[in-house]
Amino acid sequence: MARLITRRLLLGRALLAGLVRAATGAGQADAAGRAKGAAATAPAASAPAAAATEPARRELLVFAAASLSDALEEVGRAFTAATGVRVAASYAASSVLAKQIEAGAPADAFFSADVAWVDYLEKRGLIRPSSRRDVLRNTLVLIAPADSTLRLRIAPGFDLAGALEGGRLAIADPDSVPAGEYARAALTRLGVWSRVSDRAVRGENVRAALAYVARGEAPLGIVYRTDAQAEKRVRVVDVFPEDSHPPITYALALTARAPPKAAQLVEFLTGDAAQQIFVRYGFTKPPGPQARE
Incomplete structure (x- = not known):
């Protein structure tokens, strides 16, 4: 699975969004003037242009706890082989990743070594609560x-x-x-x-x-x-x-910005094929239901 590509991804999106705005404004000067006025009063107005580029992105970006790196690389390859969807990952401390998502980093999924940081993002409306799963345990x-x-x-x-x-x-x-x-x-x-x-x-x-x-x-x-x-x-x-110590539970959730195809990732990571890989790397399954509706 590819390593973090965030900088290139953001640069590409910014360039493409700029071209879209330029093409739109070239038609009529008064339309361009109105667009500039709207941008000045509502900075988030460029979001639809960025969203319009979303279908062109073929990979999913997962922000995952550093302790998951070895296992998740193999699981990611298996997911791509099964679905044709590529996965890129950024590994760091769960707290660092949660703060990056809060700051607007373009993650599609968050795989945390502490459920508290998933709670943190949920309270801020930055994940989809229905997608939450307690996936793994550690020692x-x-x-x-x-x-x-x-x-x-x-x-x-x-x-x-x-x-x-x-x-x-x-x-x-x-x-x-x-x-x-x-x-x-x-x-x-x-x-x-x-x-x-x-x-x-x-x-x-x-x-x-x-x-x-x-x-x-x-x-x-x-x-x-x-x-x-x-x-x-x-x-x-x-x-x-x-x-x-408190139970070491790894929680997974899709971010609020994740595309529909990201649901496949949740299904795969909680399925038997992925779980067998995780167990081989020393993880265990959490007790009880995984879903947290």
Whole structure:
């Protein structure tokens, strides 16, 4: 699946919209004058011209949590093979992507590692509530470099600070990134956050935290199981108890601007073929109904 093409897409749309306005205004000078007046009083008046170019766009653009990147690349190829519809993706922290959508980024779907950010967009009328699905679950793990011999059992009051031996604890930013929020919640619940918070090195997303440990720049880190599974240079030391943090649920929703064909993507991502791929990458299915009508 192609990587982010937003800049070229926006430039192309702006150029095409400009040509449409120029062609429309060439017919009559007074019509052009009225159009300029309308543009001055209503800046959003150019939206119909942009919308008119929408059918020419053959791909769907998905904004997805960084932890989904490996699995979603394969799922995207399978979707294209099944439907003929191409998919491009932008990966980052769910919080960053939600803010970009709020700012007008041209995403067709949002695949978040935290349902709270889907809630955030829904409250602002930026997604289609009927399209919401809880698609996947993940697990939080403590990792170390692959050649580390450390043995440590995660339990209330466990000596994480001592295990760091003066090194840093790699986590995603707990103030804005879901993986970091889950990590802080777990360590707080287990009674050790206050002992290690000043030792944390904060990544802009979970893959950045993974990289710190993979490169040997941090002796320990907290990431999702799926991230650890994707990186041969790290190993799992132990798994955090499920009740130590909120459920790690990945939610999917179409944006308010998504074309009709985007509904195929929701159907595919929640279907058996895609789920089998996700499971192979370490994700699990959420319990109960997926749809959130």
